[in-house]
Amino acid sequence: MLYSEKVMDHFRNPRNVGSIENADGVGEVGNAKCGDIMKIYLKIDDNVVTDVKFETFGCGSAIASSSMATEMIKGKPLNEVMELTNKAVVQALDGLPAHKLHCSVLAEEAVKSALKDYYDKNGIAYDPKQFPDLSCESCH
Numbered sequence: 001m002l003y004s005e006k007v008m009d010h011f012r013n014p015r016n017v018g019s020i021e022n023a024d025g026v027g028e029v030g031n032a033k034c035g036d037i038m039k040i041y042l043k044i045d046d047n048v049v050t051d052v053k054f055e056t057f058g059c060g061s062a063i064a065s066s067s068m069a070t071e072m073i074k075g076k077p078l079n080e081v082m083e084l085t086n087k088a089v090v091q092a093l094d095g096l097p098a099h100k101l102h103c104s105v106l107a108e109e110a111v112k113s114a115l116k117d118y119y120d121k122n123g124i125a126y127d128p129k130q131f132p133d134l135s136c137e138s139c140h
């Protein structure tokens with residue numbers, strides 16, 4: 001079977017779908033090659049992600065990855081959210097086929113760009129190196 005049961009589960013029954021009004025941080029990223037787009041909304045209180053929602057216009061692996069990523073960062077302090085990697089998402093999904101790994105990268109980037117948005121909006125200093133290449137200029 002190409003996809004793990006966890007991938008199928010998160011694809012068929014994605015968690016945290018939707019948007020958050022007045023979100024504290026919003027991140028939108030796109031994959032230039034496949035054209036898929038992912039948007040993540042964060043609600044942040046006291047340096048903790050208290051709520052998270054996502055909208056993904058993309059393939060099943062992108063949907064499963066964003067669903068899993070939101071589950072992984074919900075209730076977590078921002079320093080742990082910052083450490084989320086696409087590898088961790090893939091592991092939590094019990095793997096993705098090699099040609100679908102880039103879909104999980106989209107999830108990591110969307111989360112980080114939402115975090116960056118929160119920092120920017122609140123004038124919180126950060127090391128720009130923590131957010132490499134998140135500009136989504138090419139897809140606007």
Ligand code: FES
Pocket residue numbers: 031034035036058059060061062100102103106
């Ligand atoms: Fe585009 Fe999966 S094929 S994100």
